[in-house]
Amino acid sequence: xxxxxxxAVGMAATVTLALSGCxxxxxxxxxxxxxxxxxxxxxxxxxxxxxxxxxxxxxVVNQAxxxxxxxxGAKVKVEWQQWSNYTTKLDSTFSGHTGIPDVVELGNTQTAxxxxxxxxxxxxxxxxxxxxxxxxxxxxxxxxxxxxxKLMAVPYYAGSRVVxxxxxxxxxxxxxxxxxxxxxxxxxxxxxxxxxxxxxxxxPFYMPGxxxxxxxxxxxxxxGTIATHSGGTWKGALESSAAQKGLADWxxxxxxxxxxxxxxxxxxxxxxxxQGHVAAILGNGWELxxxxxxxSGNPKLAPALSTFPMPGTSADQYTPSFLGGSDLAVPDKxxxxxxxxxxxxxxxxxxxxxxxxxxxxxxxxxxLPVYEQQxxxxxxxxxxxxxxxxxxxxxxxxxxxAGNVLQNALESIATxxxxxxxAAKAADKELDKILNAKA
Amino acid sequence: MAVVTSQLPRPARPSxxxxxxxxxxxxxxxxxxVVLAVVAAWPVAKIVTLAFQKQEGGKYxxxxxxxxxxxxxxxxxxxxxxxxxxxxxxxxxxLFTAICVGASLAVGLGVALLLNRVSPWARVVxxxxxxxxxxxxxTVSTQVFYWxxxxxxxxxxxxxxxxxxxxxxxxxWFADPHQGLSVVILVVVWGAVPLLAISLxxxxxxxxxxxxxxxxxxxxxxxxxxxxxxxxxxRPLLAVxxxxxxxxxxxxFNQIWFMRNxxxxxxxxxxxxxxxxxxxGSSHYNLGATIAILMMIGLLTVVIVYVRQLLTxxxxx
Numbered sequence: 171x172x173x174x175x176x177x178a179v180g181m182a183a184t185v186t187l188a189l190s191g192c193x194x195x196x197x198x199x200x201x202x203x204x205x206x207x208x209x210x211x212x213x214x215x216x217x218x219x220x221x222x223x224x225x226x227x228x229x230v231v232n233q234a235x236x237x238x239x240x241x242x243g244a245k246v247k248v249e250w251q252q253w254s255n256y257t258t259k260l261d262s263t264f265s266g267h268t269g270i271p272d273v274v275e276l277g278n279t280q281t282a283x284x285x286x287x288x289x290x291x292x293x294x295x296x297x298x299x300x301x302x303x304x305x306x307x308x309x310x311x312x313x314x315x316x317x318x319x320k321l322m323a324v325p326y327y328a329g330s331r332v333v334x335x336x337x338x339x340x341x342x343x344x345x346x347x348x349x350x351x352x353x354x355x356x357x358x359x360x361x362x363x364x365x366x367x368x369x370x371x372x373x374p375f376y377m378p379g380x381x382x383x384x385x386x387x388x389x390x391x392x393x394g395t396i397a398t399h400s401g402g403t404w405k406g407a408l409e410s411s412a413a414q415k416g417l418a419d420w421x422x423x424x425x426x427x428x429x430x431x432x433x434x435x436x437x438x439x440x441x442x443x444x445q446g447h448v449a450a451i452l453g454n455g456w457e458l459x460x461x462x463x464x465x466s467g468n469p470k471l472a473p474a475l476s477t478f479p480m481p482g483t484s485a486d487q488y489t490p491s492f493l494g495g496s497d498l499a500v501p502d503k504x505x506x507x508x509x510x511x512x513x514x515x516x517x518x519x520x521x522x523x524x525x526x527x528x529x530x531x532x533x534x535x536x537x538l539p540v541y542e543q544q545x546x547x548x549x550x551x552x553x554x555x556x557x558x559x560x561x562x563x564x565x566x567x568x569x570x571x572a573g574n575v576l577q578n579a580l581e582s583i584a585t586x587x588x589x590x591x592x593a594a595k596a597a598d599k600e601l602d603k604i605l606n607a608k609a
Numbered sequence: 610m611a612v613v614t615s616q617l618p619r620p621a622r623p624s625x626x627x628x629x630x631x632x633x634x635x636x637x638x639x640x641x642x643v644v645l646a647v648v649a650a651w652p653v654a655k656i657v658t659l660a661f662q663k664q665e666g667g668k669y670x671x672x673x674x675x676x677x678x679x680x681x682x683x684x685x686x687x688x689x690x691x692x693x694x695x696x697x698x699x700x701x702x703x704l705f706t707a708i709c710v711g712a713s714l715a716v717g718l719g720v721a722l723l724l725n726r727v728s729p730w731a732r733v734v735x736x737x738x739x740x741x742x743x744x745x746x747x748t749v750s751t752q753v754f755y756w757x758x759x760x761x762x763x764x765x766x767x768x769x770x771x772x773x774x775x776x777x778x779x780x781x782w783f784a785d786p787h788q789g790l791s792v793v794i795l796v797v798v799w800g801a802v803p804l805l806a807i808s809l810x811x812x813x814x815x816x817x818x819x820x821x822x823x824x825x826x827x828x829x830x831x832x833x834x835x836x837x838x839x840x841x842x843x844r845p846l847l848a849v850x851x852x853x854x855x856x857x858x859x860x861x862f863n864q865i866w867f868m869r870n871x872x873x874x875x876x877x878x879x880x881x882x883x884x885x886x887x888x889x890g891s892s893h894y895n896l897g898a899t900i901a902i903l904m905m906i907g908l909l910t911v912v913i914v915y916v917r918q919l920l921t922x923x924x925x926x
Contacts, residue, residue, distance in 0.1 A: 254871065261892055264672045283892070287668035370778055371761045380872060430761040433783040435870060445762075503672075565667055572890045574872050581874065585784040607666045 206296050206515060207508025210244025215272040215506045215513060220496065221250045226456070230525045234517040241516075244509050251275070257568065263501075264289050270503045272510035278313035278495045279561050279571060281323050285314075286565035290322045290499040291507045293514075297321045301519040302534035309493035309560045310533060324514050325533035327526055328495035330554040331383065331480070332547070334443070334458055335450035338474040339366070348478040350485040352419055359427045362449050369447060371430065376439055376448040377423040378431035379584030382576040383492040384452045385424075389416035390559040391482050391489035396576075397562045397601050404562065404605035406598025408579070409591065417583065417590040419483075424584040432584040435577065444468040452480060454494070455551035456529065477550040493558035495531075531555050566605050575600045659898035660685055668892055678895070685899040694875075695883070695900075699907070702859065702879040705790060709858040710851060713798045717805025717850075722835075724810040736807065743803035747796070751867040754796045758782045786876025789868070793877075796864045801857070805850055812846040813839065845919065852915040859908055880904050 223231050235246045249271065251259070257280060263270060264284075276284065284290060297303050306325045314323030340346075340358070343365035349355040359374040366372040377384060386396060394413030397404045407413055424432070431442070439451050440460035444467040451457075455477065462472040480489040498518065500510040516522065523532040527541040531551065542552040561567050570576070579597035582588040588596070663681040665671075670678045689695050720739070724732055742750075758765050766777040783789040816839060824834045840847075862881040865873055873882050884904065888897015 257892065258889055261668065261671060261894075264668075283668060287672050289668070289672050429779060430759075430781075433760075433781055435872060437870065447761075569891045572892075573886065574874070577872055578874050585781065587784070 205508050206299060206512045207506075208242045208512060210242030210506075210509050210512075212243075213506055213509065214245040214247055215509050217246055217248045217273040217510075217513060218251050218271045219248055219275050220253060220256075222496075224250045227526055227529045230522055230529075231517070233525065234513070234522045237521075238513050238516050242509060242512060244506070246513065253277070256280075257572075260284070260289075264503065267503065270501050270505070272500065272504040272506045273513055274499055274501060275326060275496050276323060276499060278310055278328075278493070278497055280568055281313045281497050281499070282563055283565040283568040284499070285316045285322045289502055291502050291504070291511070293321045293324065293500065293511055294319075296511055296515070300324060300515055302523070302536060305534040305536045307493070307495070307531070307533055307535060307555070309558055310495050310497060312560065312563060313495075314497045314499070323497035323499035324518055326496040326498045326518060327523075327530040327533060328493055328555060329454045329456070329531060330491040330493060330551045330558060331387070331452050331454055332477045332491070332550040332554050333450055333480050334453050334461070334475060334477050334547075336448075336471070336474050337476045339449040349481050351481050352483055352489070355481055356422065356427075359423075359450075363427065366449070371447045373427060373429045373431075373448045375423050375427040375450045375452075376431055376442055377420070377428040377452065377584075378434045378436050378439060379424055379581040380433070380435035380574075380577040381424075381439075381452070382580055383494065384436065385417065385420040385580050386576065387452075387480065387489050387492055387559065388420040389413045391480075391487075392416035392419065397605055399562065399564075404564065404566075404602065406594075406601030406605075408594035408598050408601075414590055414594065417594065420580075421583050421590060424580075425586065428584075433581060441466060444471065446471075455531075455545075455547040458547050477547045479550050479554040488554060488557050490557045490559045491554040493555065493560055495533075562605065564605055566607050569604045569607070570601060573600065573604060575604065656898045656901055659895050660902050662895055664688075664893055664895035671892070671894070685895055686903070689896065689899050689903065694878075698878050698880055698883045702881075705794070705861070705879050706855060706858045709794055709797045709801070709861070710854040712794065713801035713805055713854060713858075714847070714851065716798060717802050718809055720802060720806035721809035721813055724806065725813050736810075739803040739806055742799065745800070747800055747863040748867055750800055751796050751864045754792060754799075755868055758792050783869070786874060789877060790865075793861075793864050793868050796868070797858060797861055800864075801854060805854070808846065808850060809843065812843050816842045848915055848919050852912055852919070855912060855915070856908065859911075860904075880907075 219231065231248060235248070238244070238246060256277075260274065260276075264287075307328050310325035310328055314321065314325060316322050340362060343358075343362040345358040345361050349358050362374040363372070366374070389396065389408070389412075392412045392415040394410055394416050395407050398407045399405075408417065429447075431439070436453070439453060440457050442448055443451050443461050444463075446468065458475055458477070461467045461475060462469050480491065482489045498514045500507050500514065504510055518533055520537070523534065523537050524540050526532055527537055528544050531541055532538070538552050538555065542549050561570075575597055579588075579593040582596075583590055583593045661680055661682065663678040664685055665678055720735070724735055727735065757763055760766065760779055760781040760783075763782075765782075766780055769775055769777040769780075782792055820842075821834060821838055824838045829837070860881050861879060862885070865877055865879060865882050866885075869877055873886070878886065880900070881904075884897055884900040888894060888900060
């Protein structure tokens with residue numbers, strides 16, 4: 171009997187692990203948040219950054235920290251985080267009172283639910299002191315602002331997606347000009363496909379079935395949207411004729427020009443491309459480096475890779491790109507909120523962001539030229555960053571992602587199990603339920 | 610198990626020591642009790658509390674009241690039990706568990722019988738390989754099986770395609786959850802067989818040889834010997850192993866989670882996955898705790914039957 175109990179308890183351990191951070195003491199006081207502080211003698215602040223920075227731009231972090239230490243006398247402890255299960259970690263940390271970091275990085279689709287839950291300090295009073303705050307990228311700035319207009323999170327960096335393609339394969343197929351419309355793209359892909367018909371595993375355009383950032387771009391490009399908001403009620407809008415057109419555009423890529431990815435997401439698309447049987451993918455600019463990585467990728471492809479923004483339904487407009495990115499916030503329960511805000515101020519100022527622009531899209535439009543000068547791919551992604559879309563800005567959105575609502579719908583289209591309409595109906599029903607849940 | 614131990618010589622009784630007060634045994638057992646209370650009782654108490662507290666939509670209460678919300682009676686339970694998805698998940702989990710347990714016991718017993726027949730060097734090689742398989746973490750074995758069944762470069766499709774009349778070029782094993790779960794079952798069974806085979810092999814070696822020989826002398830066919838001699842001896846061991854297997858396979862998580870790259874489709878949701886997706890993954894910790902309790906109750910009811918059987922066997926011996 172004891173053995174049985176132990177087993178059952180073991181199974182429940184998954185739950186308790188996340189819950190063990192919960193304590194039942196009273197809530198935090200609200201000392202005037204958002205005031206910058208430079209008085210840090212003998213103090214240490216803890217900063218949670220995603221490991222993207224550790225791998226991509228550690229020097230940018232180091233120079234900001236060095237300047238911060240010189241100015242305030244406080245030490246900085248950077249703790250590197252992973253995206254997977256990150257919200258679970260944030261939940262258990264914020265529900266407790268110890269081990270609270272002074273700065274956290276969040277994905278811009280994650281901020282809304284934490285802002286609504288009062289997890290962050292209000293930085294509104296200090297907004298004018300943050301450099302370039304007048305020209306912050308719109309998508310990032312909105313994701314860091316509460317519904318009543320308070321600044322709760324500061325834009326950090328962004329990413330936009332473009333077509334990464336094998337120029338050598340396209341040239342060989344007789345395609346030398348970059349397509350200006352989706353129809354031209356399909357025609358070009360037909361040629362690439364025909365030129366490689368001997369390769370059974372060949373994808374003229376690899377488009378994984380769960381790639382919802384990709385698919386929704388076409389929905390927005392066709393004039394559709396994921397969900398509409400009116401009179402306080404959200405309504406899933408994938409059944410609309412515009413959204414259906416967009417889904418059909420995407421499905422064409424996923425079913426006619428893509429092989430082998432119907433039940434996968436985009437996580438390993440760079441490795442798939444590195445295998446050599448893929449002529450194009452839709453990816454972030456930095457993914458070029460992953461495809462050609464000497465360890466996990468194929469460096470020989472480097473000279474053959476090039477990029478262009480995903481063309482749209484007409485020649486005068488690109489298919490909008492999802493504006494992914496990160497924000498930085500000061501947890502309300504942090505004991506060094508002023509110092510945390512000061513570190514963010516330094517890490518997002520012009521000096522830091524110009525250094526960051528070598529690796530990612532900086533947080534303000536006036537810094538985009540710096541980014542675009544770095545590489546050919548940056549011109550495409552910088553161009554794509556000018557026409558972007560963003561998810562419905564509601565605290566409940568995080569649960570749409572956690573529930574894989576769009577991914578499941580798209581996979582059923584890519585595997586041919588559902589029509590775009592049937593998949594959209596099922597997804598809209600879920601969207602209505604999740605987005606309108608009472609907070 | 611009882612049969613096995615009854616073969617061993619009983620250890621000599623420890624010599625009597627002078628009495629050190631009646632409290633001493635309790636004192637000695639105290640550390641263990643404290644550890645159990647911290648690692649088992651407290652989390653369980655916390656889960657039970659959570660399950661009876663109101664599930665808020667947002668995280669405000671979580672961050673500002675230490676996760677405590679007002680008590681809501683059985684509201685969470687009614688919510689979960691009225692959800693038709695929950696019941697289809699339960700049905701899927703029961704079938705999944707039954708197939709996994711049945712298959713791993715059958716294969717384990719087969720390998721154990723084989724171990725008993727082969728020459729010593731072959732036995733060493735076999736047990737060695739089993740140990741290696743056992744040492745592989747489930748995350749790794751799942752990834753390896755995922756690659757084996759990869760639709761474009763997987764060796765399984767490649768080999769099946771070689772068969773005359775079979776075309777498996779580009780076949781996606783994970784498009785249909787039934788096929789996908791079959792692959793998961795394969796990984797689970799693969800991981801379970803080593804322990805079962807080695808335990809059952811040990812059990813078989815404990816069966817007195819003369820009993821088996823007597824059966825053969827009486828003209829029993831091998832199948833009859835297996836059914837009427839070997840199986841009765843192995844019954845207590847089989848009961849223990851079945852109980853453990855049910856517990857393990859009912860809560861299978863890693864193999865499904867990693868086979869679907871952290872995004873299991875609805876058709877792949879067994880109860881563990883469902884609990885994670887609807888509880889922790891969506892920050893709905895109260896609902897998650899409720900599902901966890903229902904899971905425990907369900908498992909206890911099933912396993913209690915086996916445990917009772919185990920106890921009666923113990924009494925007989």
